[in-house]
Amino acid sequence: MSETPHIDIDYVANLARLDMTEEEKSKLGSQLDDILGYFDKLNSVDVEGVEPMAHAHRVANVWREGDQAGETFAPEILTGMAPDHRDNQVVVPKVVE
Amino acid sequence: MSDLHFKTITELAAMLAAGETTSVAITQAVIDRTAAVDAQVKAFLSSDPEDALSQAKASDERRAAGKSLGPLDGIPIGIKDTLAVKDQPLRCASKMLENYVSxxxxxxxTKLREAGAVIWGRLNMDEFAMGSSTENSAYQTTCNPWNLETIPGGSSGGSAAAMAAGEAIATLGTDTGGSIRQPAALCGVVGMKPTYGLISRYGLVAFASSLDQVGPFARTVEDAALLMEAMLSKDPLDSTSIAPQGETNYAAALKEKKGPWKLGVPREFFGEGIDPEVKANILKAIDWYKDQGCEIVDISLPHSELAVPVYYIVATAEASSNLARFDGVRYGHRSDEAKDAMSLFTKSRGEGFRR
Structure with missing residues (x-):
């Protein structure tokens, strides 16, 4: 077993664009360390000769057979869900100075 | 007639066909039962009795016109708060989606509606289906109807508890890593996770997409079979859904008795951590099957101990991708303190995902 894995919770929270309290950081940080420990456990498994797979079932990529026009939602229904909207557009805080 | 709410789909379908009851009577019984017990059980996040009764009335009118849609026509079915129902709240038991209406x-x-079912209520769960106790709901903790001091399991705890308490005739849940099977076991009802792809995931709020499946809670295996038959579909809106293969007339197949069966008992499941009371009861159940003439075979699933590590890696990685859409922009919670792009994301998520 290698040394106890550790995750930098501030670094990860920043990447996830997620605000956390100190209490949450300490609780979730140690839980994430436990999950990292699982990688070690899996590393101990001999997978020599096992074909890599993306899913337990036989799944393959499905291509769309060309774009087909279908029933869709009126713009005001979708933009109407936004926390802030105007003239069928989503309003967000200013992002470019 | 006083306990319509505890009957099975099969029993009620026969009564409806014989004209001994109506969908309005069944739906009203479920509504009354929910009003009487849900302050204690807390299985429902919300419900719309008026809407349910109008669906029930439509069912009775179809039947009167000789146009019944089958055994589910007129049966009230409760829905986990992670499945989209038009014009009803869809909150995933999270503050992030507090005001979201699908x-x-x-x-x-859609498939249940085509079978005539009465779509009933929004059932509590762990937030975004992450949890195994229904204590991680942002709104309320559901209790196990058999003992209100205990958990119903989760994440589909509301779906399981509503069944055990007679607040629905059947319910839908979702299962990523046990979220139907475990609460069904803890509440003493039938629950199953169908084979991946059998039931479309379109309209299910994604948690870990390669594992998520919709499935039934019911009072009997036969009822679960009826729900499965109604929901099977190869759906152009879910490219991972598959065309039903082989025998899909499940309820009829159940009646052709093919037992006594050969039942495998994986020895790894009796290892470290099993509660002695649980173990004793499972051994008792095995004896019962033996008495029915079943052959019990000792088997080994040597990779069992790797299941949880694999699950935690796959589920957290996929959840991270799936929940990235909750950013305070197009729908869901937006923080009042959002002043720029960065704080729009960080504060909206910090407040929305926090209990």
Whole structure:
């Protein structure tokens, strides 16, 4: 077993664009360390000769057979869900100075 | 007639066909039962009795006109708060989606409607289906109806508890890593996770997409079979859904008795951590099957101990991708303190995902 894995919770929270309290950081940080420990456990498994797979079932990529026009939602229904909207557009805080 | 709410789909379908009851009577019984017990059980996040009764009335009118849609026609079915039902709240038991109302039906809901079912209520769960106790709901903790001091399991705890308490005739849940099977076991009802792809995931709020499946809670295996038959579909809106293969007339197949069966008992499941009372009861159940003439075979699933590590890696990675859409922009919670792009994301998520 290698040394106890550790995750930098501030670094990860920043990447996830997620605000956390100190209490949450300490609780979730140690839980994430436990999950990292699982990688070690899996590393101990001999997978020599096992074909890599993306899913337990036989799944393959499905291509769309060309774009087909279908029933869709009126713009005001979708933009109407936004926390802030105007003239069928989503309003967000200013992002470019 | 006083306990319509505890009957099975099969029993009620026979009574409806014989004209001994109506969908309005069944739906009203479920509504009354929910009003009487849900302050204690807390299985429902919300419900819309008026809407349910109008669906029930439509069912009775179809039947009177000789146009019944089958055994589910007129049966009230409770829905986990992670499945989209048009014009009903869809909150995933999270503050992130506190004011969200779905503009469309999930495919499994469409299929149930085509079978005439009465779509009933929004059932509590762990937030975004992450948990195994229903204590991680942002709104309320559901209790196990058999003992209100205990958990119903989760994440589909509301769906399981509502069944055990007679607050629905059947319910839908979702299962990523046990979220139907475990609460069904803890509440003493039938629950199953179908084979991946059998039921469309369109309209299910994604948690870990390669594992998520919609499935039934019911009072009997036969009832679960009826729900499965109604929901099977190869759906163009879910490219991982598969065309039903082989025998899909499940309820009829159940009646052709093919037992006594050969039952495998994986020895790894009796290892470290099993509660002695649980173990004793499972051994008792094994004896019962033996008495029925079943052959019990000792088997080994040597990779069992790796299941949880694999699950935690796959589920957290996929959840991270799936929940990235909750950013305070197009729908869901937006923080009042959002002043720029960065704080829009960080503060909206910090407040929305926090209990």
């Amino acid at each position: 503009p469309f039906d999930a495919t499994c809901i």
